[in-house]
Amino acid sequence: NAGVTQTPKFQVLKTGQSMTLQCAQDMNHEYMSWYRQDPGMGLRLIHYSVGAGITDQGEVPNGYNVSRSTTEDFPLRLLSAAPSQTSVYFCASTRDRGRTGELFFGEGSRLTVL
Amino acid sequence: GDSVTQMEGPVTLSEEAFLTINCTYTATGYPSLFWYVQYPGEGLQLLLKATKADDKGSNKGFEATYRKETTSFHLEKGSVQVSDSAVYFCALSAYNNNDMRFGAGTRLTVKP
Numbered sequence: 001n002a003g004v005t006q007t008p009k010f011q012v013l014k015t016g017q018s019m020t021l022q023c024a025q026d027m028n029h030e031y032m033s034w035y036r037q038d039p040g041m042g043l044r045l046i047h048y049s050v051g052a053g054i055t056d057q058g059e060v061p062n063g064y065n066v067s068r069s070t071t072e073d074f075p076l077r078l079l080s081a082a083p084s085q086t087s088v089y090f091c092a093s094t095r096d097r098g099r100t101g102e103l104f105f106g107e108g109s110r111l112t113v114l
Numbered sequence: 115g116d117s118v119t120q121m122e123g124p125v126t127l128s129e130e131a132f133l134t135i136n137c138t139y140t141a142t143g144y145p146s147l148f149w150y151v152q153y154p155g156e157g158l159q160l161l162l163k164a165t166k167a168d169d170k171g172s173n174k175g176f177e178a179t180y181r182k183e184t185t186s187f188h189l190e191k192g193s194v195q196v197s198d199s200a201v202y203f204c205a206l207s208a209y210n211n212n213d214m215r216f217g218a219g220t221r222l223t224v225k226p
Contacts, residue, residue, distance in 0.1 A: 004157070033212075042118070042203060042216035043158075058212065090157055099146045099207040100165045103214070105157030 002026050006091050006106035013081040013113045021076040021109050023091030029104070031097040032074040036060065036087040037108070043090065049074055050097065081113045116141040120204045120217035127194055127224050135189040135220050137178075137204035145206040147171075147180050147187040152201040152219070161189075161202070194224045 007022045025032065033048035045058030049068040063085060065077040074093075078085060088110050092103040121136040139147065146165045150158040162171030167182035176191045187204060204217040 040218050042205075042218045044216075045212065045214070048212055056212075092158075097210050097212075099209055100163070101207075101210075102148075102160045102163070103150075103158070105159065107155065107157045 004091055004093055004104050004106040006089075006109050008109060009107065010110050011112070013078075013111065015082060015113060017081050018077070018079050019081065019111075020078075021089055021091075021111070023074045023076065023106060024072050025074075025091075025093040025104070026072065027093060027095070027104065028071060029093035029095050030071065031095070031101075032068070032091065032093045033058070033103075034064070034066065034074070034076045035090045035092065037090060038087050046076065046089075078111075081111075083113045085111065086113045087111060116145065116206060116208055116213065116215050118204050118206055118215050118217040120202075120220055122218070122220065124221040124223060127222070129196055129224055129226050130193045131224075133189070133191040133194045133198075133222070135202055135204075135222070137187045137189065137217060139185050139187065139204075139206050141185075141206055141208050143208050144182075145208040147178070148205040148207070148214075149176070149178055149187070149189050150203040150205060150216075152203065154200070158203060194222070196224050196226055198222060199224050 034046040035043040047066040091106040148163045149161040151161045162173040164171040164180035207214040
């Protein structure tokens, strides 16, 4: 019963490097999203997708790219990492994207940018 | 814009103590309110929710009542256990998942 799987769990980058955080879900959820979690600020939405081929920006999209080629996968790309992107990243999915829907989260990916 | 404010932690309690974590919100319209919990090394998971005023959400001994008059959704548990040690997040959603807003989180540690 995998749910939402994120890789890697930990990553250290140097400023300017690029990388991709992977997210996969096996619940056939149409809606997927990426959040970042920073101390004292809760979770903030980066990008989201309502289905394969459809993505849109959230509250803090700058410096990140996403794509959604399949229902299962929703990778998050950092094109040129900056220290301000040091954070814990969570991928989430749901079947019900209305205001009452429950989000299912991955275990998180801790990224440090030096 | 919509926002959630929850009490700052960390909160440290002894086993069997009474727990209250305060959460207040600002929103247009009539949002749904949620409490999510994050156990060490895990992602967030839904603890309970309430979708309209005066609703009470409950799960695993935790309760929270949606109070429109005080714009609050305080989390309570009558007798905490060591296994309740986690970070608790209050959240609201006014229209859909895209606009879900999370509080900063409150870390609870329960000592034997």
